[in-house]
Amino acid sequence: MTERLLVQRLYERHIEQVLVTVGLALATVALFDGIWGTDPRFLTGPAWMESTTRIAGANVPNDRFIAILGALVVLAAIVLFLQRTRFGMIIRAGVENRSMVTALGIDVRNAFTLVFTIGGAAAGVGGVLASHYFGYVSPLLGQTLLIFAFIVTVIGGLGSLIGAAVASVLVAVLQQFANYYLWGTGDLAVVVLLAAVLLARPSGLLGRQ
Template identity: 60%
Template sequence: MSTVILLTLTGLGLAALYFLVASGLSLVFGLADVLNFAHGLFLGVGAYATWWAAGNLPGAGSGGFGFVVAVAFGVLAGALVAVLVELVLIRPLYSRTIEQVLVTVGLSLAGVALLQATWGADARPFPRPAWTREVTSILGANVPNAGLLLIIAAVLVLGGLLAFLRFTRYGLIIRAGVENREMVTALGIDVRKAFTLVFAIGGAAAALAGALGGVYFGTVSPGQGGSLLIFAFIVVVIGGMGSVVGSAYAAVAVGLLQQFVNYYGTSGLGDLCVVGLLAVVLLLRPQGLAGKVATA
């Protein structure tokens, strides 16, 4: 029994990581039709900024309140980079979908290489508070605290995002824009401001994933974002593009499936099952669990 609880909670931790990356991707795709390959870069920026801040920023550190400051700095850096990318690179190519994808592909190649050039290709030990290395006993299972931290963070982000989308004016514009962008534009609302906002939110969530993922894995390396990104893509497609709630459901399904199959089957089999799930969902319900039809 304790094994099942442990697997469930670690699976949920993984799901939390996927959700943090996928929610931003999904919103950006739903609203602006941009398949953002540079999203992994935002994650890398967040992780490295947190790592840098913990060592160099006054007031920040690897424990207690200093760690919160470091993570906040990382999230801010991720959001800032995302906004810059949107304003400088994506906006001039407005409504030219293929070119936007190409630019984000180039950006992901160049950006990861830049991280590698600055801090080296090897993984670096991540500064983390001592309590995240310990375990908490829940119903007889020893669950790593870092995983619990991820779950709590993801639930908070999910709640915050839903509240933002539901109760604010900009949230309304974003929801309407995902549904029908032309109509929103026709009503005289500048959707492009919402694009920038969505990029900032996505960048911040991805940077948070990078920082907390660093705590979870214990190290930070330039290629980390890329490997997470593919599973985040799968989560986005399964969940339905443009739907935050769909991403959450899909992330939980993918994380649990992966964790359980990898434990009870051969290692690596879980990853294959996830792709199998993707194929089944696409064949039976091409628009994903929730969301609009996934076309170009």
């Protein structure tokens, strides 16, 4: 319904599309705050997820492996869908030249609706994984990750799924190393990386020029 009523009219107007979706996200968070309050609800997973595994001298929580596996499965599924299915080919063609695909008698609106649905489902999986990573759920949990999602998208390159995956690993590793070795300056290091990428390659690491 959201895609049909709001987003579908804005596919050719990217700035307005971002404003509408971000505004809707903020309004939804405010609605949830009003209904359930802002207090986080803490989670307790299975015992094996709470334990750790020792790798190269470091104790890694098992829930991190679940998060990594979940992310890889979602990435592989989306890549295979876009590369190997008819709908995936229609989506890629529609992004490249929507008017040409429409002229061939293909209604790309349904394909874009499917993209929005898949994106929502992937975000839901990400929310579940994030809740176990942080140990709680809260209406404000998504806002904590939203800015980093934008940064990863810009660094990886708009329209590049693999670029986003590479950038997410790069940003996460840089942030953690900077927090550990540079006195908690992880967020600053990520912003510096973003500025460097925009200056050297405005289209992103794997985005098209």
